[in-house]
Amino acid sequence: xxxxxxxxxxxxxxxxxxxxxxxxxxxxxxxxxxxxxxxxxxxxxxxxxxxxxxxxxxxxxxxxxxxxxxxxxxxxxxxxxxxxxxxxxxxxxxxxxxxxxxxxxxxxxxxxxxxxxxxxxxxxxxxxxxxxxxxxxxxxxxxxxxxxxxxxxxxxxxxxxxxxxxxxxxxxxxxxxxxxxxxxxxxxxxxxxxxxxxxxxxxxxxxxxxxxxxxxxxxxxxxxxxxxxxxxxxxxxxxxxxxxxxxxxxxxxxxxxxxxxxxxxxxxxxxxxxxxxxxxxxxxxxxxxxxxxxxxxxxxxxxxxxxxxxxxxxxxxxxxxxxxxxxxxxxxxxxxxxxxxxxxxxxxxxxxxxxxxxxxxxxxxxxxxxxxxxxxxxxxxxxxxxxxxxxxxxxxxxxxxxxxxxxxxxxxxxxxxxxxxxxxxxxxxxxxxxxxxxxxxxxxxxxxxxxxxxxxxxxxxxxxxxx
Numbered sequence: 001x002x003x004x005x006x007x008x009x010x011x012x013x014x015x016x017x018x019x020x021x022x023x024x025x026x027x028x029x030x031x032x033x034x035x036x037x038x039x040x041x042x043x044x045x046x047x048x049x050x051x052x053x054x055x056x057x058x059x060x061x062x063x064x065x066x067x068x069x070x071x072x073x074x075x076x077x078x079x080x081x082x083x084x085x086x087x088x089x090x091x092x093x094x095x096x097x098x099x100x101x102x103x104x105x106x107x108x109x110x111x112x113x114x115x116x117x118x119x120x121x122x123x124x125x126x127x128x129x130x131x132x133x134x135x136x137x138x139x140x141x142x143x144x145x146x147x148x149x150x151x152x153x154x155x156x157x158x159x160x161x162x163x164x165x166x167x168x169x170x171x172x173x174x175x176x177x178x179x180x181x182x183x184x185x186x187x188x189x190x191x192x193x194x195x196x197x198x199x200x201x202x203x204x205x206x207x208x209x210x211x212x213x214x215x216x217x218x219x220x221x222x223x224x225x226x227x228x229x230x231x232x233x234x235x236x237x238x239x240x241x242x243x244x245x246x247x248x249x250x251x252x253x254x255x256x257x258x259x260x261x262x263x264x265x266x267x268x269x270x271x272x273x274x275x276x277x278x279x280x281x282x283x284x285x286x287x288x289x290x291x292x293x294x295x296x297x298x299x300x301x302x303x304x305x306x307x308x309x310x311x312x313x314x315x316x317x318x319x320x321x322x323x324x325x326x327x328x329x330x331x332x333x334x335x336x337x338x339x340x341x342x343x344x345x346x347x348x349x350x351x352x353x354x355x356x357x358x359x360x361x362x363x364x365x366x367x368x369x370x371x372x373x374x375x376x377x378x379x380x381x382x383x384x385x386x387x388x389x390x391x392x393x394x395x396x397x398x399x400x401x402x403x404x405x406x407x408x409x410x411x412x413x414x415x416x417x418x419x420x421x422x423x424x425x426x427x428x429x430x431x432x433x434x435x436x437x438x439x440x441x442x443x444x445x446x447x448x449x450x451x452x453x454x455x456x457x458x459x460x461x462x463x464x465x466x467x
Contacts, residue, residue, distance in 0.1 A: 199426020
């Protein structure tokens with residue numbers, strides 16, 4: 001009887017997803033199976049293996065007709081779990097520069113006890129895919145791999161060679177970064193006229209309907225600094241005016257009040273112009289006016305008051321950690337804080353370091369920055385050859401929905417490709433909700449119809465670029 005109850009329960013749990021699967025096209029069914037296998041493979045740095053996921057991905061590509069040399073596994077020496085996959089469909093014009101489809105296969109760690117379900121088992125409920133990585137970023141990895149398999153099966157011959165790289169190490173410094181490794185060790189595998197990456201996406205309204213398609217044209221780069229106050233200390237029963245914690249607090253207040261100058265790039269200006277009418281209301285009007293250079297003081301404050309818009313318009317620095325003191329009954333001998341800065345493309349670590357140093361009061365020092373900070377951000381060009389196809393294909397797939405160039409305020413592996421001379425763009429397609437769909441958080445999810453719609457859009461977009 002208990003066995004029968006178990007079977008019935010399982011059937012009830014899967015009936016919704018089974019019904020949904022019955023409505024899929026054959027090509028969507030094949031994609032879903034690949035996507036599910038990727039989500040079901042733990043690729044977090046602490047408990048998972050990118051190599052295992054890559055082996056499974058390669059097996060599907062082999063079954064799809066990719067031979068050795070057309071699709072291969074790579075594993076950095078001494079890092080057995082940090083493997084990835086490289087593949088290609090060779091173009092007909094050897095003079096045309098390749099297109100690189102790139103994305104990371106690793107995910108942020110997830111603990112089963114924190115989630116309402118197993119994070120490494122793909123769920124489908126109430127119109128959402130649920131599981132670690134469904135939006136960041138296994139949907140796009142699966143779309144890229146599935147795309148090449150479909151093209152191979154169709155006998156599609158692109159004019160440009162289409163390259164693909166699924167890599168590890170984007171989400172955690174614990175793993176070898178696959179993009180950096182490929183640039184250093186297998187440059188030809190990723191060398192291209194331009195690359196299409198994560199970072200772009202669609203924006204959905206409360207009902208899941210796309211309202212804008214964001215094309216990421218460049219990203220900020222991060223640089224971490226440390227400020228420190230030192231003091232001889234002493235007994236807490238005899239406090240003095242000079243105190244390492246108070247000195248550091250004074251410095252943090254100055255950093256908190258400081259604003260780097262506003263430097264709107266052409267990409268950000270285009271974002272404000274196109275998104276203003278989409279946002280609407282007072283904020284939308286302020287965005288449009290700001291882009292036109294006619295915003296009054298109140299409108300400027302509306303724009304600066306939006307954390308994302310403010311971050312797109314200027315370099316930012318913020319305190320993220322604080323450590324001080326050595327005993328509860330002693331005056332602090334040292335107080336230290338981490339300052340995380342995100343630099344606009346073209347801004348330099350030296351420039352930011354100089355600005356921070358000028359803010360610090362006597363007794364507080366800025367320590368040398370990390371030697372392995374991100375490379376200086378290089379914004380790729382916003383050209384008709386990139387924007388035009390994205391807009392044309394969007395008209396067919398998302399009628400009336402604008403394609404909006406934007407500056408990504410976070411970071412992706414695109415920073416390494418751009419620094420290596422490969423302009424990299426974050427593609428739109430999959431529409432996400434205003435709350436971010438739980439990426440990096442609990443119960444990560446994405447609308448099922450958004451994944452399938454994004455997949456169809458990207459398939460036609462890459463074909464357009466490849467021709």
